Amino acid sequence: MREFVHEAQPMRVVLRPGAATTATPDEAQRLGLRRVLVVSGTRGADTAQAVADSLGAACAGLHTGARMHVPVEVADRAVEVARDAGADGCVAVGGGSAIGLGKAIALRTGLPLIAVPSTYSGSEATPVWGLTEHGAKRTGRDPSVLPRSIVYDPELTLSLPVPLSVTSGVNAIAHGVEALYAPDASPLTGLMAEEGVRAMAAALSQVAAGPRDVDARGRALYGAWLCGSCLGATTMGLHHKLCHVLGGTFGLPHAETHTVVLPYALAYNAPAVPGALAALGRALDADDVPRAMWNLAGGLGAPRSLAELGLKESDLTTAAAQAASQSYPNPRPVTEDGALTVLRAAYEGEPLSTP
Numbered sequence: 001m002r003e004f005v006h007e008a009q010p011m012r013v014v015l016r017p018g019a020a021t022t023a024t025p026d027e028a029q030r031l032g033l034r035r036v037l038v039v040s041g042t043r044g045a046d047t048a049q050a051v052a053d054s055l056g057a058a059c060a061g062l063h064t065g066a067r068m069h070v071p072v073e074v075a076d077r078a079v080e081v082a083r084d085a086g087a088d089g090c091v092a093v094g095g096g097s098a099i100g101l102g103k104a105i106a107l108r109t110g111l112p113l114i115a116v117p118s119t120y121s122g123s124e125a126t127p128v129w130g131l132t133e134h135g136a137k138r139t140g141r142d143p144s145v146l147p148r149s150i151v152y153d154p155e156l157t158l159s160l161p162v163p164l165s166v167t168s169g170v171n172a173i174a175h176g177v178e179a180l181y182a183p184d185a186s187p188l189t190g191l192m193a194e195e196g197v198r199a200m201a202a203a204l205s206q207v208a209a210g211p212r213d214v215d216a217r218g219r220a221l222y223g224a225w226l227c228g229s230c231l232g233a234t235t236m237g238l239h240h241k242l243c244h245v246l247g248g249t250f251g252l253p254h255a256e257t258h259t260v261v262l263p264y265a266l267a268y269n270a271p272a273v274p275g276a277l278a279a280l281g282r283a284l285d286a287d288d289v290p291r292a293m294w295n296l297a298g299g300l301g302a303p304r305s306l307a308e309l310g311l312k313e314s315d316l317t318t319a320a321a322q323a324a325s326q327s328y329p330n331p332r333p334v335t336e337d338g339a340l341t342v343l344r345a346a347y348e349g350e351p352l353s354t355p
Helices: 020-030 045-058 074-082 098-110 161-178 187-211 214-233 238-249 254-272 274-284 289-299 313-325 335-347
Strands: 012-013 036-039 059-063 089-094 113-117 128-133 136-141 149-152
Touching: 012 161, 012 274, 020 045, 020 089, 020 149, 020 254, 036 074, 045 059, 045 089, 045 113, 045 254, 059 074, 059 136, 059 187, 074 098, 074 128, 089 098, 098 113, 098 128, 098 161, 098 254, 128 238, 149 214, 149 254, 161 187, 161 254, 161 274, 161 289, 187 214, 187 274, 187 289, 238 254, 238 335, 254 274, 254 289, 254 335, 274 289, 313 335
Parallel strands: 012 149, 036 059, 036 089, 089 113, 113 149
Antiparallel strands: 128 136
């Protein structure tokens, strides 16, 4: 018998084409919201405006100030806007930056959050928040930031460029990967993680071949939901810690960083996680899982090295020291030398295989 604890996340999920403007008003009404602030980034402002328009009189305003890694000053401004508008709820429309800003508002104000994702990060399915201050990104968990409803609309992702679709999707896969060897994993998260990785990997290949394929886009959102739910239910390890350091301290782009680092972090942990490797092997139909992950992303045009993302070689030791300085669960002990080994391999971006 395997002992475990599993806590189900209380949320409602809607997935269908056109849902952004048809289901979001229904979800707001179901929650009893009458003055909803819509938040987004500048890139997704047009889509957010369409959602705001669909809310009609229930929309209290549109704020387009979301930024990557949610700087504290950006969160402070959004909270001020929400309070000035007399908002009784928030709708976050866009990628991880917009969802993250919506969570920051929920964390500070307690307002219920509806998420309308336009990428595959999976953040919308988690009670995890993140804020960046003084060059360091800190994260935490709080049930108040978990969206009450998620509205998945495949049509919102049709214009998402293939390179960004790939990196966003691999970002989601990373959640499923680390959930498979998390210390607080359960049989259910294991099933969800394996299915999420399988669904996302297959969908990304189909999206790359046909970016306007609504069905493939929908399957990618399904995979993002499963992998994100695993992130919300378990504790992440070395891979996520490295990416938080690289993003928060050095400003590297979130999804691209996850995509580059994942194969190397997985290779580092591989000797200690045979069960996770077996599940991932089934999901990817591969014997050498880290190499398969490297092939998947790179074969679809994603960046393969941290050097490509703008990291300097001289930054590697600083990043390794930061990653090793904090305690967090990982199947292999994380020393500064171990973290540096992973970072250096990811910096160079060379092919790899599991020992």
